[in-house]
Amino acid sequence: MIRLPAREHRRLVAIHGWTGVGLGLLLYVVVATGTVAVLAREIGAWSSGTLATRAPLSRALDAAVGRAIVDAPPGLRDTVDLSAAADDRLAVSLRGPAGPDARGIDLDVAPDGAVLRRRDGPAADIEDADPPGALAAFLVDLHVRLYVPAPWGYAVTGVAGLALLAAALSGFAIHRHLLKDIFTLRRGARPGLTARDRHNMAGAWALPFAVVLAVTGSVFSWSASAGFPALAWMSYGGDREALFAALAGPPPPADPTPAPRADLDAVMADAAARAGAAPTYVRLARPGRADARITVYAAPPAGALTGHTLVYDGASGTLLEDRRAFGRVASVGGTLYGLMAPLHFGDFAGPASKVAWAALGLCSCVATLGGIRLWLARRDDRASALLDRCTAIVGLGLPFATAGAAAGFFAGLPGGGGPGWTEAGFLAAAAAATVAGIALPRRRVGPALSAATGIGLALLPALRWAAGEPGWGAALAAGRLAVPSGDVAVLAIAAAFLWTAAPAAMRDRRPFRPGRAVP
Structure with missing residues (x-):
C-alpha cells in the first residue's frame, strides 16, 4: 500500500477511472486479442491438424x-x-x-520434393497466409494492429499500451490493501461488493503482467510507427535504408x-x-x-x-x-530489445509461461470490463446507458466474432479458401453481435451473446472434422496431442460461456441501470 494524501489519492482515482472509461474498450480489445495471440502457435497446430513429426x-x-x-x-x-x-x-x-x-x-x-501447390502472380496478391495457418495468422495480426493499415494500426495499439500502463500504475498506487485483494472475493455479499471484489482481485493478480505487457507492447507499436522513422530522421536525414544499414550492416x-x-x-x-x-x-x-x-x-x-x-x-x-x-555489437539496449518479444508473448518458458500469460491476460480483461461497469454503476444518464450497451457488445461480441473467424476458416479449408474466409467469418459474426446488441433489450445483450459464443465454440470441433481435418484416433496414433487437447479446450471454454449465460438470464430479470450505487 502506498499512503497518499487525500488530494493526490483522488487525482489518481480520477486518472484510473477516466483512463479505463475513455480507452477501456480499446484496451480490452487489444488485451483480449493478445491473450489469444499468445497461444497462436498452439491454435495453428490444432486448426491445421498437422500430424507431422519432423520440422x-x-x-x-x-x-x-x-x-x-x-x-x-x-x-x-x-x-x-x-x-x-x-x-x-x-x-x-x-x-x-x-x-x-x-x-x-x-x-x-x-517431404519427397514434389511441388504440391504453386501460386504465381503479383507479390501483393500471393503473400496471404498459408490457408492451413490462416487462423493463427489472423489472430496475431488482429492483436498487433487491429487490422488497421500501417502505420496507424501500430499507433492505435501503442495508445492502448500507454493506457494500460497508466491504468496499472494508478491502480497500484490507489490500492489500499493490494495483498488482501488478491484473495478476497465475497460471494455472498451484495452484487455491488462482489463486482468490486472481482475487479480488485483480477486487477491485483494481473498488475505485474499488465506493466510488462504495456511496456513491451508500447515499444513494439511505437517503434514501428514512430520510433524508427524518428531515429532515421534525426540521425540520417530521413534515410531509413541508411539506418537499417547501420543496425544490420x-x-x-x-x-x-x-x-x-x-x-x-x-x-x-x-x-x-x-x-x-x-x-x-x-x-x-x-x-x-x-x-x-x-x-x-x-x-x-x-x-x-x-x-x-x-x-x-x-x-x-x-x-x-x-x-x-x-x-551489430553487444549493448544493454540491444539486449533489452531482444527480450521484448519473449516477455510480450510469454514464450520464454514453454507451455507453462504461455498458460500463465493467457491466464493473466484473462484477469486483465475481467478487470477492464469490471472497472467500466463499476464506473457506470455510479452514473445515471443517457451517455452512461449507451456506454453500458457498447461494453456488452464489445466485451462479449469479440469472443463471438473470434469464434466466427474460426468457423469461417474451417468453412474455407475444403476449397483452399485461405485468409479471406477467416476474415469474412470474423466480420459476419461481429456484425451479427452488433445488430443483436442494438436490437435486444440491454439486460438481454450479455446473456444472448454469451450463449451464442458458447454454441459457436461448441460447434468448432465438428466443423474442424467436417472440413477434413484428422480425428482424435489419427492424431493420437501420430503422437500429436494438439488436436484432441485443442478440441477439449474449446469445448471447456464453450461450457464456461454457456454456464455464465444461463444464470445471468435467470437470476436477475431487472435491467442494469447506471446510477445504481456500488457500496
Missing part, C-alpha cells in the same frame, strides 16, 4: 530449393524465402526486385558474376550447431551470384530468451556474421 527446415533442402530456383524465371530469383508450412511441407517463396509491380512464386514442397558490393550456390544443407547444419536450436526461417539473397547471402534465423536454444541470426556467404558457405537482436 521441414531440419531435413535436406538443397535439391528441392535448387530445382525451384532453376524452374523460376530469371527475374524472380532475387530472394528465396524458406519457412515451415503445415503437414511437414516446406514453403518456398521466390521474389523479384522489390517495387509496386513486384511479382513472385509461392510453392508448397512435400551495409549490403555487400553488387557483383552479378555467376557463382555456384553454397551447399544449403551444410549451411543449415552449421547454423543449427552454432545456434543450439533448429532454424525457423531462411532467406537466400541473389542466389547463383558472387554477392549472394544466406541468412538463417534460429529459435532460442534451451534456457535462452533470444535466438541467433546467422549470415553466410551464399557462394562459399562461410559464416560472415552472428547478428544480435538489435544492432
Whole structure:
C-alpha cells in the first residue's frame, strides 16, 4: 500500500477511472486479442491438424530449393524465402526486385520434393497466409494492429499500451490493501461488493503482467510507427535504408558474376550447431551470384530468451556474421530489445509461461470490463446507458466474432479458401453481435451473446472434422496431442460461456441501470 494524501489519492482515482472509461474498450480489445495471440502457435497446430513429426527446415533442402530456383524465371530469383508450412511441407517463396509491380512464386514442397501447390502472380496478391495457418495468422495480426493499415494500426495499439500502463500504475498506487485483494472475493455479499471484489482481485493478480505487457507492447507499436522513422530522421536525414544499414550492416558490393550456390544443407547444419536450436526461417539473397547471402534465423536454444541470426556467404558457405537482436555489437539496449518479444508473448518458458500469460491476460480483461461497469454503476444518464450497451457488445461480441473467424476458416479449408474466409467469418459474426446488441433489450445483450459464443465454440470441433481435418484416433496414433487437447479446450471454454449465460438470464430479470450505487 502506498499512503497518499487525500488530494493526490483522488487525482489518481480520477486518472484510473477516466483512463479505463475513455480507452477501456480499446484496451480490452487489444488485451483480449493478445491473450489469444499468445497461444497462436498452439491454435495453428490444432486448426491445421498437422500430424507431422519432423520440422521441414531440419531435413535436406538443397535439391528441392535448387530445382525451384532453376524452374523460376530469371527475374524472380532475387530472394528465396524458406519457412515451415503445415503437414511437414516446406514453403518456398521466390521474389523479384522489390517495387509496386513486384511479382513472385509461392510453392508448397512435400517431404519427397514434389511441388504440391504453386501460386504465381503479383507479390501483393500471393503473400496471404498459408490457408492451413490462416487462423493463427489472423489472430496475431488482429492483436498487433487491429487490422488497421500501417502505420496507424501500430499507433492505435501503442495508445492502448500507454493506457494500460497508466491504468496499472494508478491502480497500484490507489490500492489500499493490494495483498488482501488478491484473495478476497465475497460471494455472498451484495452484487455491488462482489463486482468490486472481482475487479480488485483480477486487477491485483494481473498488475505485474499488465506493466510488462504495456511496456513491451508500447515499444513494439511505437517503434514501428514512430520510433524508427524518428531515429532515421534525426540521425540520417530521413534515410531509413541508411539506418537499417547501420543496425544490420551495409549490403555487400553488387557483383552479378555467376557463382555456384553454397551447399544449403551444410549451411543449415552449421547454423543449427552454432545456434543450439533448429532454424525457423531462411532467406537466400541473389542466389547463383558472387554477392549472394544466406541468412538463417534460429529459435532460442534451451534456457535462452533470444535466438541467433546467422549470415553466410551464399557462394562459399562461410559464416560472415552472428547478428544480435538489435544492432551489430553487444549493448544493454540491444539486449533489452531482444527480450521484448519473449516477455510480450510469454514464450520464454514453454507451455507453462504461455498458460500463465493467457491466464493473466484473462484477469486483465475481467478487470477492464469490471472497472467500466463499476464506473457506470455510479452514473445515471443517457451517455452512461449507451456506454453500458457498447461494453456488452464489445466485451462479449469479440469472443463471438473470434469464434466466427474460426468457423469461417474451417468453412474455407475444403476449397483452399485461405485468409479471406477467416476474415469474412470474423466480420459476419461481429456484425451479427452488433445488430443483436442494438436490437435486444440491454439486460438481454450479455446473456444472448454469451450463449451464442458458447454454441459457436461448441460447434468448432465438428466443423474442424467436417472440413477434413484428422480425428482424435489419427492424431493420437501420430503422437500429436494438439488436436484432441485443442478440441477439449474449446469445448471447456464453450461450457464456461454457456454456464455464465444461463444464470445471468435467470437470476436477475431487472435491467442494469447506471446510477445504481456500488457500496
